[in-house]
Amino acid sequence: MSRAALLDDQDRLAEAIRFIEEGDRFLVVSHLHPDGDAVSSTLAVGWILHKLGKDFLMVNEDGLPAKFGYLWGSGQFIRFSPDLSASTFNRVIAVDCADFARIGEVRSCFGPDTALLNIDHHPTNDHFGRINVVFADAAATVEIVHDMAERMRIEIDADFATCIYTGLLTDTGGFRYSNTTPKVLRTAAQMLEAGAEGSRLAGLLLERTTFGQTMLLRLALNRMERSRNGKIAWTYVTVQDLADTNATLEDTEGLVNYPRNIEGVEVGILFKEMPDGGVKVSLRSNESADVSVIAKSMGGGGHAKAAGCTMSGSLKDCMERMIREVEAALE
Numbered sequence: 001m002s003r004a005a006l007l008d009d010q011d012r013l014a015e016a017i018r019f020i021e022e023g024d025r026f027l028v029v030s031h032l033h034p035d036g037d038a039v040s041s042t043l044a045v046g047w048i049l050h051k052l053g054k055d056f057l058m059v060n061e062d063g064l065p066a067k068f069g070y071l072w073g074s075g076q077f078i079r080f081s082p083d084l085s086a087s088t089f090n091r092v093i094a095v096d097c098a099d100f101a102r103i104g105e106v107r108s109c110f111g112p113d114t115a116l117l118n119i120d121h122h123p124t125n126d127h128f129g130r131i132n133v134v135f136a137d138a139a140a141t142v143e144i145v146h147d148m149a150e151r152m153r154i155e156i157d158a159d160f161a162t163c164i165y166t167g168l169l170t171d172t173g174g175f176r177y178s179n180t181t182p183k184v185l186r187t188a189a190q191m192l193e194a195g196a197e198g199s200r201l202a203g204l205l206l207e208r209t210t211f212g213q214t215m216l217l218r219l220a221l222n223r224m225e226r227s228r229n230g231k232i233a234w235t236y237v238t239v240q241d242l243a244d245t246n247a248t249l250e251d252t253e254g255l256v257n258y259p260r261n262i263e264g265v266e267v268g269i270l271f272k273e274m275p276d277g278g279v280k281v282s283l284r285s286n287e288s289a290d291v292s293v294i295a296k297s298m299g300g301g302g303h304a305k306a307a308g309c310t311m312s313g314s315l316k317d318c319m320e321r322m323i324r325e326v327e328a329a330l331e
């Protein structure tokens with residue numbers, strides 16, 4: 001990165017710090033269906049505000065996923081309810097939100113003059129804040145929050161370190177994705193030194209499954225199919241499967257990697273029959289194929305290597321149509 005760009009990043013961070021120091025009362029929000037980075041960056045910002053003796057509320061339209069219950073402040077991560085709209089906040093900090101709409105219902109807590117600090121790492125972020133700290137080269141939003149705390153010279157403890165490590169671990173797929181930079185590993189190392197328990201967190205977040213998840217995986221593996229040339233592999237999950245295995249839709253997360261990971265496969269697909277009709281399709285590609293083009297042509301979207309869409313029709317019909325589309329795209 002150029003020297004000018006780095007200076008600009010430092011200016012943005014300084015602005016964000018001023019925004020925090022000048023206010024007394026904050027609302028901290030993130031995106032719907034919060035993932036590890038969304039939860040961790042919300043709590044890490046809460047931890048900073050707590051250290052500074054500020055008033056704050058952390059609210060999300062969807063509550064805290066139970067597996068993050070070990071994090072500092074998880075008990076104060078509130079699920080939005082309409083009576084919260086009665087209290088408005090004029091300083092809001094949004095973390096890990098690529099666009100304003102992803103904040104969801106919590107927006108009803110914003111006053112007409114709300115000043116918004118937008119801290120994020122998604123390259124598609126549309127800079128919806130008054131102050132925008134959007135660093136697309138950061139692996140996770142927690143990386144930016146950590147840099148803020150460091151710049152503010154707040155002494156980091158094990159609670160904060162565990163939040164930061166959790167966000168780094170989950171957004172880099174366990175330090176495996178291409179966003180795992182030397183800086184990510186240096187920050188992670190510092191968090192271990194500050195008391196984060198790396199192997200415990202990896203076990204909890206990357207390895208542990210529920211019985212329902214494993215039974216669902218067994219069904220999905222049993223049904224794995226592949227195209228004649230071996231370039232497309234797919235499997236599916238029905239509404240009945242979820243009931244039979246006592247699993248939830250969230251338990252299907254990661255299933256699409258099984259077809260994608262097979263040697264020779266270029267596109268892996270997971271079909272999920274939805275309770276309210278339609279079929280949700282997750283597409284993953286390995287090398288050359290840009291699955292976002294296919295997803296977009298079917299009314300969905302995403303990235304070149306990870307995309308999705310929702311189709312209408314029976315599961316069988318949707319599977320046949322989508323596989324034909326992908327075959328055509330690979331020709």
Ligand SMILES: [Mn+2]
Nearest residue numbers: 037096140141
């Ligand atoms: Mn993130």
